[in-house]
Amino acid sequence: MAGALIIDRQLRIAALNHRFGYQRVLEAIELQVGAGEAVALVGPSGCGKTTLLNLAAGLLAPWEGRVDNGFVRPTMMFQQPRLLPWKRTLDNIALGLKTQGMSVAERHADATRLALRMGLTADDLDKFPSALSGGMQSRAALARAFAVKPDLLLLDEAFSALDIGLKNELYGMLAAERAGNGSAALMVTHDLMEAVRLADRIVVMTGAPGRIVAEHRIRTPVPERGERWVFTHAAEFMQMPDIRAAFGLPEAR
Amino acid sequence: MKGCGRTLQRRAAATGGYLWSGWGSLASLCLVMAAWSFAAQTLGPLILPTPLEAFATLMGLFRDGTAWPEIVVTARRAMLGFGMSVVVGSVLGLAAGVSMTAAMMARPVVTLLLGMPPIAWLILALLWFGAGDGTPVFTVFIACFPIIFVGAMQGTRTLDGQLKEVAQVFGLPLWMKLTDVYLPHVVSYLFPAWIAALGMSWKIVVMAELLSTEDGIGAALAVSRSHLDTAASMAWIVALVGMLLAIEYLLLEPVKRRVESWREL
Numbered sequence A: 001m002a003g004a005l006i007i008d009r010q011l012r013i014a015a016l017n018h019r020f021g022y023q024r025v026l027e028a029i030e031l032q033v034g035a036g037e038a039v040a041l042v043g044p045s046g047c048g049k050t051t052l053l054n055l056a057a058g059l060l061a062p063w064e065g066r067v068d069n070g071f072v073r074p075t076m077m078f079q080q081p082r083l084l085p086w087k088r089t090l091d092n093i094a095l096g097l098k099t100q101g102m103s104v105a106e107r108h109a110d111a112t113r114l115a116l117r118m119g120l121t122a123d124d125l126d127k128f129p130s131a132l133s134g135g136m137q138s139r140a141a142l143a144r145a146f147a148v149k150p151d152l153l154l155l156d157e158a159f160s161a162l163d164i165g166l167k168n169e170l171y172g173m174l175a176a177e178r179a180g181n182g183s184a185a186l187m188v189t190h191d192l193m194e195a196v197r198l199a200d201r202i203v204v205m206t207g208a209p210g211r212i213v214a215e216h217r218i219r220t221p222v223p224e225r226g227e228r229w230v231f232t233h234a235a236e237f238m239q240m241p242d243i244r245a246a247f248g249l250p251e252a253r
Numbered sequence B: 001m002k003g004c005g006r007t008l009q010r011r012a013a014a015t016g017g018y019l020w021s022g023w024g025s026l027a028s029l030c031l032v033m034a035a036w037s038f039a040a041q042t043l044g045p046l047i048l049p050t051p052l053e054a055f056a057t058l059m060g061l062f063r064d065g066t067a068w069p070e071i072v073v074t075a076r077r078a079m080l081g082f083g084m085s086v087v088v089g090s091v092l093g094l095a096a097g098v099s100m101t102a103a104m105m106a107r108p109v110v111t112l113l114l115g116m117p118p119i120a121w122l123i124l125a126l127l128w129f130g131a132g133d134g135t136p137v138f139t140v141f142i143a144c145f146p147i148i149f150v151g152a153m154q155g156t157r158t159l160d161g162q163l164k165e166v167a168q169v170f171g172l173p174l175w176m177k178l179t180d181v182y183l184p185h186v187v188s189y190l191f192p193a194w195i196a197a198l199g200m201s202w203k204i205v206v207m208a209e210l211l212s213t214e215d216g217i218g219a220a221l222a223v224s225r226s227h228l229d230t231a232a233s234m235a236w237i238v239a240l241v242g243m244l245l246a247i248e249y250l251l252l253e254p255v256k257r258r259v260e261s262w263r264e265l
Helices: A002-008 A049-057 A089-093 A095-099 A104-117 A134-147 A164-181 A192-198 A227-239 A241-246 B002-043 B051-063 B067-098 B100-115 B118-129 B134-157 B161-169 B174-212 B217-226 B230-259
Strands: A011-020 A023-033 A038-042 A064-069 A074-077 A152-156 A184-189 A201-206 A211-217
Touching (some): A011 A049, A023 A049, A023 A184, A038 A049, A049 A074, A049 A184, A089 A095, A134 A164, A201 A241, B051 B230, B134 B174
Parallel strands (some): A038 A201
Antiparallel strands (some): A011 A023
């Protein structure tokens, strides 16, 4: 029985085609994300990565094909923090917990514990999002996503607008929280270094219409990937012909 | 307990700040009084009485019991018309905002309603309702309605698609979507519209009364004008403006601050 449950907890996208009007944006997409697995979707801007993620999140209905999400508590982090401006930071973080019907005291305690771990201060939690810096808003958004102990986390270029120091810190938190909850992750990024650092599998997409052209598995466990390791492997990936072709780079010399 | 204490502290600080900011308003009111007083002294009492004369006349009106009944009658008409337009305008505006077609169809009608001068409505109302409560109430309603309708429509039209996605991703049930996402946004559009309409309702009701009724502040103004009694006219105007200021600063502004505290900064 336990085995069957684990098999069910996966995201399966099969024979998926999608169009906006007459424009084909995704073609013949086959993608699986298993329990606890981290998959990075990389590709040039406009290749349909975000559309694919929105389909996986159920924000869009597929035009053709199937999207089966067997995860129980999927959650998503967007490119912008997207906090509710009229709620204090603490209530923003506790939003998902309120949905689960947790009492005010309980969800505030939970959210506070998580937020403090993510580097927010008690003072920040009492403020409205507009009074927070961009970095603090991103921390709050990450905390909001992890507050519900998700089994699948969808990330839409969630870290692309942050400085490298903050990025690094949030990568660490993301890895730690994922390990703690055993959450799977599907992340959209155009930053190859980010993919190399966080993903178990890198899926390469290309545009017009968007399709998957290559897939690379990284076997080194995430905690063992040091700074130097990430640099060398990202550089190696940059030399791969399929990745160069997908991003429209000239052939490596 | 700690959170509760902090909330209390925040409330107290906000109230204190609001009251303290009152000194500035008070100072500017005093400046207006000074200008009025200066103008009165140069023009003479027949054209413009001094503030002291006007206030004394008003106190006299209060003391002999003529002021309150008129104010109550005017307030009742204004509030009735305003209340009707709040209910009808908000509901229809929200509904129109939900549907693109309805919004497009409503636009020219609203432009027409907004552009129509209230005095024209007043003439029509006189023909339809005659002298009595119906005329001022209807005129106030029809003048306030488009302002509130537009506010409500804009509120629903501009609901942020990004926040809707957040609500969907986090699986918010319908009641939470309403109370945590939709309503706070819509209220931030509705509330200013209500305030604008309330100010409007006071002006319109007096105009309507001046021409159509035998009681109320407007009618009292008409009487004092026919007696060439400028002191009484100014007294009634002071009463009118005083009521408006009191409603605005003692009722609406504090509520607005409470509802929209997240807009600070």
